[in-house]
Amino acid sequence: MLGLPCSGRGRSPHAFDRDDRFAILTASIHRLPAGFGSSDAWLLAQRLAPENAIAASAAHDDPTERPPVTGKTRVIVCAQPADCSRLAAEIAWFAPALAIARLPDWETLPYDSLSPHQDLVSERLSALYRLQGRKLDVLLVAASTAAHRLAPPSWLASRTFQFSQGMKLDEAALKAQLTLAGYEHVEQVLRPGEYTVRGGLIDLFPMGSPLPYRLDLFDDELDSLRTFDPDTQRSLYPVKAVKLLPGREFPLDEAARSAFRGRWRERFDGDPSRVALYRDIGNGVTASGIEYYLPLFFDETATLFDYLPEDAEIILHGDVQGQLQAFRTDARQRFDFIGHDAERPALTPDELFLTPEQFFVRSQAFARFSLPTVSADARGIATAPADGTDTQAPVSEAASAASSNELPDSGASGDDAPKGAAGTEWSESGADGGRTRPVHAVAVPNVAVNRRQDDPIGALRNVLDAPAPVAGIAEKRLIIAESLGRRETLQELFAESGLKMATAEDWQTAMATDATVVLTVGPLQRGFRLVDGQLLVITESELFPSFVRQGKRNKGQTTQVDTLIRDLSELKPGDPVVHAQHGIGRYMGLVNIDLGEGAAEFLHLSYANDATLYVPVAMLHLIGRYSGAAPENAPLHTLGSGQWDKARRKAAEKARDTAVELLDLYARRAARPGHAFKFDPAGYAAFAEGFGFEETPDQQAAIHAVVQDLIAPKPMDRLVCGDVGFGKTEVALRAAYVAASTGRQVAVLTPTTLLAEQHFQTFNDRFSSFPLNVAELSRFGTAKSTRNTLEGIESGKIDIVIGTHKLLSKDVKFRDLGLVIIDEEHRFGVRQKEALKNLRAEIDVLTLTATPIPRTLAMSLEGIRDFSVIATAPQKRLAIRTFVRKETGGTIREAMLRELKRGGQVYFLHNEVGTIENRRQMLAELVPEARIEVAHGQMPERELERVMRDFHQQRFNVLLCTTIIETGIDVPTANTIIMHRADKFGLAQLHQLRGRVGRSHHQAYAYLLIPDEEAITKDATKRLEAIQMMEELGAGFFLSMHDLEIRGAGEVLGDNQSGEMQEVGFSLYTDMLQQAVEALKSGREPDLAATLAHVPEIKLHAPALLPDDYCPDVHERLILYKRLANARDSVELSQLREELIDRFGKLPEAAQTLIESHRLRLMATDIGLAKIDADSDGILLQFDPEPRTPPTQILAFAQARRDTSFAGQDRLRIKVASKDTAERIQTLRSILQALLPKAAAEPSAAPSVPAGTASDRKAAKKKGKMVRS
Secondary structure: OOOOOOOOOOOOOOOOOHHHHHHHHOOOOEEOOEEOOOHHHHHHHHHHOOHHHHHOOOOOOOHHHOOOOOOOOEEEEEOOHHHHHHHHHHHHHHOOOOOEEEEOOOOOOOOOOOOOOHHHHHHHHHHHHHHHOOOOOEEEEEHHHHOEOEOOHHHHHHOOEEEEOOOEOOHHHHHHHHHHOOOEEOOOOOOOOEEEEEOOEEEEEOOOOOOOEEEEEEOOEEEEEEEEOOOOOOEEEEOOEEEEOOOOOOOOOHHHHHHHHHHHHHHOOOOHHHOHHHHHHHOOOOOOOHHHHHHHHOOOOEOHHHHOOOOOEEEEEOOHHHHHHHHHHHHHHHHHHHOOOOOOOOOOHHHHEOOHHHHHHHHOOOEEEEEOEOOHHHHHHOOOOOOOOOOOOOOOHHHHHOOOOOOOOHHHOHHHOOOOOOOOEEEEOOOOOOEEEEEOEEOOOOOOOOOOOOOOOHHHHHHHHOOOOOOOOOOEEEEEEOOHHHHHHHHHHHHHOOOOOEEOOOHHHHHHOOOOEEEEEOOOOOOEEEOOOOEEEEEHHHHOOOOOOOOOOOOOOOOOHHHHHHOOOOOOOOOEEEEOOOEEEEEEEEEEEEOOOOEEEEEEEEOHHHOEEEEEHHHHHHEEEOOOOOHHHOOOOOOOOOHHHHHHHHHHHHHHHHHHHHHHHHHHHHHOOOOOOOOOHHHHHHHHOOOOOOOOHHHHHHHHHHHHHHHOOOOOEEEEEEOOOOOHHHHHHHHHHHHHOOOOEEEEEOOOHHHHHHHHHHHHHHOOOOOOOEEEEOOOOOHHHHHHHHHHHHHOOOOEEEEOHHHHOOOOOOOOEEEEEEOOHHHOOHHHHHHHHOOOOOOEEEEEEOOOOHHHHHHHHOOOOEEEEEOOOOOOOOOOEEEEEEOOHHHHHHHHHHHHOOOOEEEEEOOOHHHHHHHHHHHHHHOOOOOEEEEOOOOOHHHHHHHHHHHHOOOOOEEEEOHHHHHOOOOOOEEEEEEOOHHHOOHHHHHHHHOOOOOOOOOOEEEEEEOOHHHOOHHHHHHHHHHHHOOOOOHHHHHHHHHHHHHOOOOOOOOOOOOOHHHHOHHHHHHHHHHHHHHHHOOOOOOOOOOOOOOOEEEOOOOOOOOOOOOOOHHHHHHHHHHHHHOOOHHHHHHHHHHHHHHHOOOOHHHHHHHHHHHHHHHHHHHOEEEEEEOOOOEEEEEOOOOOOOHHHHHHHHHHOOOEEEOOOOEEEEOOOOOOHHHHHHHHHHHHHHHOOHHHHOOOOOOOOOOOOHHHHHHHHHOOOOOOO
16 A cells, blocks of 8 residues: 555645656556447456356346356446446346446435435445345446445444245344334335335335335244235235345444434534434434435444455446546535535535545555546547458557457556557547557447438448458447347338348347348447457447437337327226217227138227127227216217217317317417517527436427427417426526527516515526526515516516516516516416416417316317427436325324435325314324424415425425415425325316425325215215326326316307317317318318318238237227327337337237238328228229329329229229238338329338437428438
8 A cells, every 4th residue: 555645635745746646546557448339348248257157148037136157346437427327238238147236326416415215225235235245246336436435344244134935033023123224114015125014924125126025924934925016015926035135324223323413412513402413313213315424323434445355356437537536526515515504514525435545545455457438529549440441450469358358467558558550549648648548449430321312221231241341350240229129120121222131139149140240139329340350339329320319218209299189098998989980989898809811809889779889900090089078978879870970060060160260360360470589599508508407308399399489470379288397497497598688578477476486596596697687576575676676677677577466567567578487377367367468469478387277278289379298207207106095193104204214304285274283283293203384375474485495495394284385386305295185176286286296306105185985075086096097207288188078178269168079079179170270271161071081991801900918908909009090100100119029029910910001001191092902812992082192193003014903983903912911011012102192202111210309300391301210
């Protein structure tokens, strides 16, 4: 060890400067050759796994139980946290037998007041336990995480227990053992760290385990062990043993708490009893952010190095030194900023984290290697021979050593490494400074797919056809798809261009096959080419470089509003549906019927007088959910009676009249001049950078639509419907910037003063670095500040003003108001909204809401107002777990303690002001650990504001309140809400109240308490069932649709509250209205007899369905059938096909036929075909009365083929034999391709490649380009 000071304090002026110290500390590090893309994972896998381990398949399905195979532990310390996840997946793909784990970060900032998610703690404890027991080959950890001090290994070992079948167990001793380990006793086990005892059954969710376990005791013997599903509470499969890790990363028994308090008094000055965190520990409650007081629980903390075996190796990936220094600086700055708060004193960074010098001093005890990463700006190394030229380029010794299993000795590294030819060296800067580092892999040459060229895969073909870059070495060439579904799509794309290649399931089978070019599946993010000429790896990143692929989860799709309305995802047997040709019936389920051509699946519908209708699954586009009245009151029609035709015609007439009024409204809106805001791309980009998260696709689409509305010369009237916490505020901020940056004023209207206060803070923070003035106008302001604000608004000095309905008073005079933003729109009355619209005729209005009222939603869906839906959740957000429970003291206590034990806060909703103090006394007796305050609307305004501020600042942990919190402020640490008499609330109100929790990445809980199931009304039961079903993220819009169905949307432009919608259902009425508007726009009178655009009938005389054994869930099949029927282009079909393969496996022939029939349906629609009937002897095509393909083109097609003849004036018969379904479909596709109208035939109808966002596609189509997905 070097006798260097570990801290910068008190250094001698003659001490080494920082660079000299690090030069000495890093001198013994062996340097590995640099590489490009995912070649670092390949190099590490080659070095870390012995040959037999790479070839062997993993024996254990559960990676957390996989035994080590190398006999040596390697710790890879990554400079960038994202590289930990990437390398874990990629190394496991190259070497699946390796036992690999990540030590995840807490995902909190230094000195954060939030605690890490329980799942992260579970994963951390599991990784440390396996590391300590030499049960890992590879551990991946971020540099900043490796700098944290940890609990001592001896503590972790002493608190870890093992249960196995047949062992003797004392129930009382087990309870004591679980309590000692930090586990919490609950009534129902839901998350790691919980247990419950019921008779001879013990439910237990161990830390580090993916599933909870059920222990079945026979007397005092452990009779059986089974896993179970925490959602359904049903047992899954038996196991032999269970490992029980501690419930936390620190002890919380009586002795540990006493020691904590003793060390606190020694460490901090002042009266500790005044500190809430100190008092909480005394009561056994873990305060939020307690992890940053870890040293107070132990006599001495440990570091990651204390968990490592003596022969462990450390691999430094990227600029670890720079990252450690940056983390150190950040921790020091945060300590200087918040470390002197008397109510939350902080430990120094030296007590919590290793310094960079300490990290490198401690690491000297182990063999160390460094692996640099090549950034995008260092692509100078990407010039290795790619097209067969310069094939004799020599390779550096270090690069050639990359393919061997021997680690290079220090003599063959660093400055003395041999220098190869161009393309095999890279000049490195950073920790090692100024070295020329040998390179073992370079970037992939250009292989991008270009749909606009005659040969889209020409660049790829050139690379694959080129000779090997190194003479005498046969280069293996792999193309990596992201999933099985993507592999099928790529295979089809290549086959269309005449490029056939072998396929493989994984790395091992791909390398074992004799084929030179192999298409396989893997998680690699970037391709690479080894400079020794042995391997070329191409990923989808190189094939489609202009598109950002978002991994297997299809995050890149924006939500289609019309699909949500027509969705059948909530359909249950007995629910009403609308058939466009036969009227309203009840859905009874899916049935299989064999009509002599193999099994086929049908939708079973029941009509009046018990009449039955079977609808083929390929015709589901004719079916929609019935919305417009309560399901049990839906008016069922009689088949063949003419009753439906009459109702449909009447509704069509009403739709036509409404369409005329709508067009008049559109015309008046279009004629009214609006202000076209100027758009400054540079300034907007700088403002957008202030948003510290990645926009969700829906959020991005909403922002794009709002900005386009603002820069258009017509007034905006847009409704943004987004669930609570889904990013509506960011949409408002972007709109405010565009308006205010061009000199116009912005008014932000909120329903409550508290929300105005929070918005003011948010807007003020975001606009602080821009020359724009933000002000707040509310009743809380003094008379002087209010007067100054009003003067500033009138003079134009204030650019953005935020306030309640006071903004609508006559005292407020804007100099140049350009944009009004209304938040929580559903809380305002019609009078207030009309006052807003009358402010200025050409004003732009942006409305934000989570649960729009039915009339507003109907107006938006029918195009009277522009509409955006944000239905995709931000990353790391978890759905709110919702429980309907009978109100008991045990339920309330467990719910509150579950939250308080993890350092969170609780809302308790009691909507009766008269008895709220009695409830407070009851809660104080029931949960003495809680600190409770009361908030309700009858309190003085300033007192109410103080209580809400104190709750936000965590001065107490239970807020007993009325519905005043419905539009309150965001409290990220409040993640449990308990509602007394939840049966008395409406559906939208329940959703809005539940949305007060779940504002962070913690699991949130909502408990809806009722007196008894028999004591509540039928409608209340339905509402509670709906809110419980809709616990998924983004449910607000769907709940509004429920409200629309239950209450009816009303006649949009008239006074009737049900109109003709009830007769035909909201969905079909909307279709009729849209059709009528389009007809009138084009100068045609709407056809009242035709309800929907005609969809061609496809008969292939072969089974076309999703077989039971492929997708066994009937409900899931129904949803998939409907999605296939609603697919509007081949892009959506290809994405659905990929999804099916990824979820259920390789497509059976019947499923393949189903998808192809829908592909043919799309082509037939473009041509104008009414029917296709194809059997083994020939094909019959029947055209619509007015086909889209010109008659001259159809005639030319018939004359050019000797096997084609007319069978009547609208039919073509083509005599072409086919031996099987696949050949029949291929023949049909080539025929339909020839019949497509010339303009539509140019883009290929083939499977697609990624296509960016919906807005990108629309923009491209406007320019006359067809972008394929």
